[in-house]
Every structure is written in C-alpha cells, then in structure tokens.
Amino acid sequence: MRNTIPEAGPLFVRDRAMQPPAYTPWYKTSVLRAPTRALLSLEGTRSEITGPVFGHNMLHELDNDLIHNYAKPGESAIGPRILVHGRVLDESNRPLPGVLVEFWQANAGGRYRHKKDTYLAAIDPNFGGVGRAITDDDGYYWFKTVQPGPYPWPNGVNDWRPAHIHFSIFGKSFAQRLITQMYFEGDPLIWRCPIVQTIPDKAAIERLVAPLDMNATLPMDMRAYKFDIVLRGRRSTMFENRREGN
Ligand SMILES: [Fe+2]
Numbered sequence: 001m002r003n004t005i006p007e008a009g010p011l012f013v014r015d016r017a018m019q020p021p022a023y024t025p026w027y028k029t030s031v032l033r034a035p036t037r038a039l040l041s042l043e044g045t046r047s048e049i050t051g052p053v054f055g056h057n058m059l060h061e062l063d064n065d066l067i068h069n070y071a072k073p074g075e076s077a078i079g080p081r082i083l084v085h086g087r088v089l090d091e092s093n094r095p096l097p098g099v100l101v102e103f104w105q106a107n108a109g110g111r112y113r114h115k116k117d118t119y120l121a122a123i124d125p126n127f128g129g130v131g132r133a134i135t136d137d138d139g140y141y142w143f144k145t146v147q148p149g150p151y152p153w154p155n156g157v158n159d160w161r162p163a164h165i166h167f168s169i170f171g172k173s174f175a176q177r178l179i180t181q182m183y184f185e186g187d188p189l190i191w192r193c194p195i196v197q198t199i200p201d202k203a204a205i206e207r208l209v210a211p212l213d214m215n216a217t218l219p220m221d222m223r224a225y226k227f228d229i230v231l232r233g234r235r236s237t238m239f240e241n242r243r244e245g246n
Pocket residue numbers: 106161164166
C-alpha cells in the first residue's frame with residue numbers, strides 16, 4: 001500500500017470560524033473599520049506577482065538580534081533576554097525555506113519607539129524594536145530580543161495589551177504577506193484582551209501563545225519561546241489580514 005500524504009481532505013479543510021468577524025464593538029477600532037457594504041473582489045495585478053521584493057543578501061548580521069541591533073557599541077537593550085524561535089510550515093507540516101519573517105515590538109516597559117506612542121514607560125535608547133530573519137532549509141527562524149512589556153491602550157477604561165510581538169510573513173511577492181501576533185505562555189492579560197477576544201476560536205488563540213521552551217534556553221543567558229507559524233489548513237495560525245476562505 002502506498003504511504004502518501006493526501007493533498008486534500010478533511011485534515012486540510014479551512015476553518016472559517018476561527019477568524020474574527022469584522023465588526024466587534026468591544027474592540028472600538030473595528031466599529032469604523034468594519035465594511036458597511038458588500039466586499040468587492042479585485043483581480044491581482046502582474047506587478048503584485050512579479051515585482052521585485054527583497055534580496056536575501058540585504059540582511060545585516062544583527063537583524064535578528066534586537067538586543068544589539070539598535071544599541072550603542074558595547075551596550076545592550078534593557079529587559080529580560082529571550083530567544084524566540086520556530087518554523088514556518090505549510091498545511092502538510094512541510095517547512096518553508098526562504099521566507100522573510102519580520103517582527104516588531106514594544107520595549108521591556110511596554111513602549112514603542114514611535115512618535116505617536118506617548119505611554120509613560122521610558123524609551124530605551126538601546127532598543128529599536130524591529131528585526132527580521134529568513135527561514136533556512138528547515139523553515140527555521142530565530143531571533144534574540146528582550147521580552148516586551150504589556151501596555152495600556154485607549155479602548156475601555158482599563159484595557160491592557162498582553163505582552164506580544166507582531167509578525168509579518170513575506171512570501172515570494174508583495175501579494176503574499178501575512179500578519180499576526182505572538183503572545184507568551186502564562187500571561188494573564190491574554191484572555192482579558194479585547195483584541196484577542198475578537199477571535200472566536202479558543203484553539204486558534206492558543207496557537208498564538210508561544211510556550212516557554214526550556215530545551216532551547218541558553219543557560220545563564222536567555223529563556224526561549226517557541227512559535228511555529230502555519231500558513232494554512234486545520235492548524236493554521238490566525239492571520240489578521242486574511243479572512244479564511246476569502
Ligand atoms: Fe502592539
């Protein structure tokens with residue numbers, strides 16, 4: 001009997017129920033952002049498919065080290081040192097090499113280096129908060145950073161974002177870009193977050209929570225969190241900019 005993995009079947013059915021509805025009034029931004037008319041389907045253009053994207057040789061050696069990529073020589077960012085790592089996988093658990101993974105985050109106090117972020121927490125002069133990596137032949141990526149802090153945001157009277165890292169996954173053209181957020185195991189703010197609460201599927205939320213990975217921890221240096229990113233299928237990561245099935 002042939003031992004082959006089916007290319008289609010019940011395992012790979014898309015789960016349309018895991019995506020947040022567009023209108024979720026407890027997340028106030030969604031009220032104005034939600035479409036009020038039927039959606040139009042637009043044809044992709046040739047330049048979206050064939051346009052130049054990024055070159056692998058454009059990456060700097062410190063691009064996946066947020067502890068140092070913005071720091072003065074001999075200095076480093078302040079905060080709990082962590083390694084974030086994982087693989088980018090397709091719906092059949094096959095690794096995807098050559099994928100550009102970009103990430104951005106607040107500093108250890110919960111503040112972004114952005115002029116519109118006026119949170120009281122101090123800016124760390126040695127922390128920029130952005131980086132990138134390209135997956136290797138095994139679909140593997142990793143980066144070093146400091147664990148971001150939670151931050152308050154103007155939604156309800158006392159809403160806080162759980163500690164999180166934003167991710168962009170870039171395929172072979174500009175039309176192939178997926179966005180999501182990673183959370184940290186054990187953070188009690190995850191289940192109180194109005195944005196997280198727009199995701200109707202508990203299992204989909206849990207797939208956004210990176211477990212502490214003591215096997216990858218660097219002794220006397222940094223703890224590790226493991227975040228695998230699955231592009232499609234039953235175990236797909238929830239992506240903010242893609243409605244399943246559309
Ligand atoms: Fe954020």
